[in-house]
Amino acid sequence: MGGTTVSTMKQLDNLSGLKEGAARARRENRPVLVSRTAGIPSLDPLSFFASGARWGARNFWSDPDRELTLVGVGAAWRAEAVPMEDRYRAVEREWEELLANAVREPADPPRGAGPLLLGGFSFDPLRTETPLWEGFSEASFILPRFMLSVRKERCLLTVNARVEPGDDPEEMAEALAEEEEELIRTAATLSVAPSPSSYDAFEVEPERWKESVSEAARHIREENLEKVVLARELRLRSEEPFAAAVILKRLQQRQPGSFLFAMERSDACFLGASPERLVKKDDDRLYSTCLAGTAARGATPEEDRKRGEELLADPKNREEHAVVVHMIAEAFREGCGEVRVPDTPTLYRVRDVQHLFTPVEGRSKPDTTLLAMVRRLHPTPAMGGYPQQAALDRIRETEGMDRGWYAAPLGWLDFRGDGEFICGIRSGLLRGRTASLFAGCGIVGDSDPDSEYEETRMKFRPMLSALGGEGR
Ligand SMILES: C=C(O[C@H]1C=CC=C(C(=O)O)[C@@H]1O)C(=O)O
Numbered sequence: 115m116g117g118t119t120v121s122t123m124k125q126l127d128n129l130s131g132l133k134e135g136a137a138r139a140r141r142e143n144r145p146v147l148v149s150r151t152a153g154i155p156s157l158d159p160l161s162f163f164a165s166g167a168r169w170g171a172r173n174f175w176s177d178p179d180r181e182l183t184l185v186g187v188g189a190a191w192r193a194e195a196v197p198m199e200d201r202y203r204a205v206e207r208e209w210e211e212l213l214a215n216a217v218r219e220p221a222d223p224p225r226g227a228g229p230l231l232l233g234g235f236s237f238d239p240l241r242t243e244t245p246l247w248e249g250f251s252e253a254s255f256i257l258p259r260f261m262l263s264v265r266k267e268r269c270l271l272t273v274n275a276r277v278e279p280g281d282d283p284e285e286m287a288e289a290l291a292e293e294e295e296e297l298i299r300t301a302a303t304l305s306v307a308p309s310p311s312s313y314d315a316f317e318v319e320p321e322r323w324k325e326s327v328s329e330a331a332r333h334i335r336e337e338n339l340e341k342v343v344l345a346r347e348l349r350l351r352s353e354e355p356f357a358a359a360v361i362l363k364r365l366q367q368r369q370p371g372s373f374l375f376a377m378e379r380s381d382a383c384f385l386g387a388s389p390e391r392l393v394k395k396d397d398d399r400l401y402s403t404c405l406a407g408t409a410a411r412g413a414t415p416e417e418d419r420k421r422g423e424e425l426l427a428d429p430k431n432r433e434e435h436a437v438v439v440h441m442i443a444e445a446f447r448e449g450c451g452e453v454r455v456p457d458t459p460t461l462y463r464v465r466d467v468q469h470l471f472t473p474v475e476g477r478s479k480p481d482t483t484l485l486a487m488v489r490r491l492h493p494t495p496a497m498g499g500y501p502q503q504a505a506l507d508r509i510r511e512t513e514g515m516d517r518g519w520y521a522a523p524l525g526w527l528d529f530r531g532d533g534e535f536i537c538g539i540r541s542g543l544l545r546g547r548t549a550s551l552f553a554g555c556g557i558v559g560d561s562d563p564d565s566e567y568e569e570t571r572m573k574f575r576p577m578l579s580a581l582g583g584e585g586r
């Protein structure tokens with residue numbers, strides 16, 4: 115089959131939905147979303163991501179088992195919420211409104227395909243905004259123009275378009291078919307190969323950070339605060355611009371067991387390999403994970419096991435962890451029935467560290483939406499502290515940096531209301547030749563500043579290694 119025939123067929127596919135959408139838009143005198151999903155030959159998600167540079171607004175998402183990978187390119191529609199309103203509800207409402215009169219082909223696309231938003235919220239809508247995070251607003255979700263979904267080796271392409279009253283469906287179908295053809299042709303031939311790169315790194319006020327840890331620990335001993343997470347920043351500069359696709363490739367190779375994410379907003383990209391799920395919704399099932407309490411990996415299997423056992427028995431880390439389990443279990447009991455929480459944590463090991471781990475599950479009550487659960491949970495004591503408000507006040511007072519989207523809820527939400535959000539840790543913000551990496555630690559009453567500092571060093575490693583090429 116020749117190239118012309120293929121693109122003509124695609125155009126026709128798009129056309130029927132777009133015609134229906136255009137008629138509906140005219141009739142109702144408002145924009146209509148037209149979304150078409152179809153199987154395509156196998157494509158490498160990272161090649162698709164790299165090929166999408168021209169369209170911008172790229173979003174990458176992959177779960178820890180690599181069962182589902184989503185790559186969005188370009189924006190057919192955006193939901194952005196202003197700080198003063200309930201940002202979770204605002205995004206939900208705009209999404210529901212857009213979906214209400216949408217045309218879907220097929221009507222019931224498989225999980226992880228069809229109309230789906232990718233994006234995130236900032237950590238703290240009351241933060242003092244700095245230029246560092248320009249483009250990353252308090253809520254920013256994108257419905258991609260083109261989205262590749264890879265699920266159990268199967269590739270699907272979703273094409274989304276917003277049809278305004280008066281738009282010409284034939285013109286739109288032609289433009290979409292041309293872009294789609296270019297995107298897929300480039301992705302099929304391009305391969306993302308990491309080349310060695312180098313950078314200079316400097317720590318932003320490490321001594322001041324240690325002092326803030328001592329001060330926070332004192333507060334916890336003396337006042338009505340149980341735990342607070344304090345983070346710090348590492349700033350890097352390279353000769354060449356940092357390339358998100360290459361860094362994702364290294365993260366993919368080196369960080370099995372972690373979610374991979376990349377979210378591009380204007381000329382910057384926030385990306386990372388986070389082991390921490392905030393909440394996942396699959397029909398009426400809800401899942402969260404409590405991940406808090408950290409130790410190094412061992413150089414040998416015996417040493418690794420020994421460190422894991424010590425972590426499981428360590429009172430300071432168990433306390434850090436227990437506060438998280440208590441809060442997440444509580445939030446689940448409010449939003450769900452049949453909540454299941456194991457009594458004791460186990461270990462979750464990723465390349466550079468091991469954590470205490472407790473999974474939490476429940477069945478959502480009929481009116482419990484995914485974003486309602488995000489609102490209930492964020493920030494958990496693994497990202498903020500406990501009690502929540504007192505911890506946020508302490509962070510604003512002592513951390514002295516704009517967290518932006520670091521440690522914030524990032525994820526996806528589909529047209530059924532299913533989706534998944536993670537906590538945006540083990541992450542960094544790329545902008546041209548500079549990168550800012552972030553890492554934080556749960557501080558409790560007997561936290562020691564030097565060991566917390568060492569813990570942040572370990573937590574920087576996944577990103578440092580991914581930014582710097584082989585052997586780091
Ligand atoms: C806040 C971070 O980690 C959290 C997640 C797991 C373990 C943590 C800890 O042991 O302190 C932190 O609460 C980070 O990596 O930046």
Ligand SMILES: [Mg+2]
Pocket residue numbers: 406407408434555556569
């Ligand atoms: Mg810790």
